[in-house]
Amino acid sequence: MFASLAQNLAAPHPNAIFAAAFVNTADLPRRVAPPAMHFAQDSSIYEEGDTATCFYRVVSGVVRTCRFTADGRRHIDAFYAAGDVFGFEIGTEHGFSAEAVTSCALVAIRRRGAEEGAARDEGSAMQLFGYAMRQLERARAHSQLLGRCxxxxxxxxxxxxxxxxxxxxxxxxxxxxxxxxxxxxxxxxxxxxxxxxxxxxxxxxxxxxxxxxxxxxxxxxxxxx
Amino acid sequence: MFASLAQNLAAPHPNAIFAAAFVNTADLPRRVAPPAMHFAQDSSIYEEGDTATCFYRVVSGVVRTCRFTADGRRHIDAFYAAGDVFGFEIGTEHGFSAEAVTSCALVAIRRRGAEEGAARDEGSAMQLFGYAMRQLERARAHSQLLGRCxxxxxxxxxxxxxxxxxxxxxxxxxxxxxxxxxxxxxxxxxxxxxxxxxxxxxxxxxxxxxxxxxxxxxxxxxxxx
DNA sequence: CGGATTGTTGATTACTTTCAACAATGGTGG
DNA sequence: CCACCATTGTTGAAAGTAATCAACAATCCG
The missing domain is CATH 1.10.10.10 (Winged helix-like DNA-binding domain superfamily/Winged helix DNA-binding domain)
Known part of the structure; x- marks a missing residue:
């Protein structure tokens, strides 16, 4: 599930309409995000309810995002591997927890920094949009898998x-x-x-x-x- | 499921970081999309595989987006009611079909028009981003419902x-x-x-x-x- | 080596589906 | 206006799939 996504992010975007915005995919994080953060296996990256200040790009390792039902059962929303960006959520609070499945290295992308980048050039905004769309595509496919299989x-x-x-x-x-x-x-x-x-x-x-x-x-x- | 979403779209966005971009939510569609299109009950709005040129805002009625598995079982991804915007998909082709659950009125938002709007001011881009994020939130909640309940x-x-x-x-x-x-x-x-x-x-x-x-x-x- | 964690396998139970029949509803034409 | 027919929805019985409960095996660390 992992590298295919990373490849897509690096390659020219298949959506012709938004393609131009996706050419220099690596610019945004390089500009605003300095060195990688390291997390030990099974450590928490953020918890449900934490203030959401960042997106994260996975440099190495695997991350899971999850949530618990009222009766204590865990639901894993997604796994993320090198190249994936996670942490896209509505509102100022994380609705999911993120945890390190393996020890991993992440680059944090400050939301405010990304917003300012977006204000300077619409390429950044479209890039964020594209990341969100990709998450949406995955979530929909996963819904279908869970519902019908x-x-x-x-x-x-x-x-x-x-x-x-x-x-x-x-x-x-x-x-x-x-x-x-x-x-x-x-x-x-x-x-x-x-x-x-x-x-x-x-x-x-x-x-x-x-x-x-x-x-x-x-x-x-x-x-x- | 419906009006709550529509209200959210009209109200100031809860995400403080992107809030400024969401204030004048109704501008984009008014600017680029003229009169509403009408669809009879059970008629097709677009089909899986069609070229995706537009997003759609529901004016009245209810729309479903769906897809079929190889063995012919139908999966309904979402229902959309007045105020909702649907049609967010990666690539130039629709991955889902959209159909009128009831007779309904829609306003088409041309993707290229939206892109040009986004190029002119980042507010439009952020607005698109917000719509996509809301879809993402719904898809994730639905995954959890299907998987754990x-x-x-x-x-x-x-x-x-x-x-x-x-x-x-x-x-x-x-x-x-x-x-x-x-x-x-x-x-x-x-x-x-x-x-x-x-x-x-x-x-x-x-x-x-x-x-x-x-x-x-x-x-x-x-x-x- | 020993203990804890992780994974496998078996037996039983519970839930949902499938198959089937029937009931209710709504639209159409006589 | 009513009867008829097609569609939509309900209910029952049987079958199937996955969950639960339980025991055991393998693996990983210290």
Whole structure:
């Protein structure tokens, strides 16, 4: 799910109408954001309810954004990897918590700084718009996945998202089964069983619990389509 | 679900950082978009794959955006009512279809026009950004609903969304049970049963299938929380 | 090596879907 | 105005999927 997004951010934007605004994608953060911040695995980047002063660009590692229901169940909204920008939220308070799935390095982009950048040239504003749109696209796709798909289909789609970020057909999962379950709206047992079933049917091989070899990518695509 | 959003769009934006940009919310569409377009009930506004040239502001009526899975199941992404702006998508093609749930009146906002507006003053760009952010917020909340909630919880949350758009505690549903089912990731039978259960427990009264009286709003809030 | 965490597997339960029949509603034409 | 027909909505019974409860295995650290 990860690098594909990062590539998109760096490449010329596919939307012709807004394309011109996206050419020098790297300018905004370089201009306003100095050195990277480091977070240890499982540490909090910000909490739900914190004052939202920044967006964040992931330099390395993986981040999850999450929220809890009243009955204490966790919902993971998204995972972010190198190149992704997260922290887009309405209002002055974060509606989600952000946590480091792995140890990670982030560059903070101050909102006010971004606003001033936007005031100086509309390229920055359009860039922010594009980041937000990309998040929107992901959120919508995820809604469809959660609303209309079986456990097996969710797992297949998830593996394809992950594979897009890795090298070749080997997937190294940075997150726990609990993370996956809370992202896909399943339980850890169902995640485990779905993976076992995929392995039994020869679609994947579990070299370890976190290291997955994709043997039949087409089958995954057929399942998740 | 509807008017609450429309109110937010008209009111000063809660995000202090971007607030200044949101003050004269109605300017952009008035400037570039002349008279309203009318669509009959169940007619198509645009189809998945169509070239995306416009955003649309709903003047009256209700619109749904939807998409189909490979196996033919429909997923409704969102409903839009008066004041809402829809059609925010990445790329030059619509990824969703938009259809008139009721007969409705829309004002088209040409993307290129909006872009030129954005180039002239950053207020327009920020306004677009704000619309996109609001869609993002809704999509995320919907993901959480679909991923972590039971049928009863989904129905309770849906009724509260709808109630926000109606007068008092009477909800007139503009959409069919199939629409509701495809929005909540359920079947029409489960939607029907969930409503029947809510009525039996005294939380609502079904005056007709489409006209619902909320008797115990607190109970709905407790369920959906 | 030992203990805690993480992941897997089995049995049972609960919830939602599916299949089926029926009821209510709304629009149309006689 | 009423009857008819198509659409929409409801309800029941059976089946299927995922959740829950429980035990165990593997892995990771110190």
């Amino acid at each position: 079986s456990a097996a289909q969710k797992m297949a789609a998830f593996l394809l998202e992950c594979e897009a970020g890795g090298a070749g057909s080997t997937i190294e999962l940075p997150m726990t089964r609990q993370d996956i379950a809370d992202y896909l709206g399943l339980t850890i047992e169902t995640v485990s069983r779905s993976l076992a079933q995929l392995e039994k049917s020869g679609v994947i091989t579990l070299r370890t619990a976190r290291l997955i070899l994709v043997r039949n990518r087409g089958a995954l695509q057929d399942m998740s389509a | 039971s049928a009863a919880q989904k129905m309770a949350a849906f009724l509260l969304e709808c109630e926000a758009g109606g007068a008092g505690s009477t909800i007139e549903l503009p959409m069919t049970r199939q629409d509701i089912a495809d929005y909540l990731g359920l079947t029409i039978e489960t939607v029907s049963r969930s409503l029947a259960q809510l009525e039996k427990s005294g939380v609502i009264t079904l005056r007709t299938a489409r006209l619902i009286l909320v008797r115990n709003r607190g109970a709905l809030q407790d369920m959906s929380a």
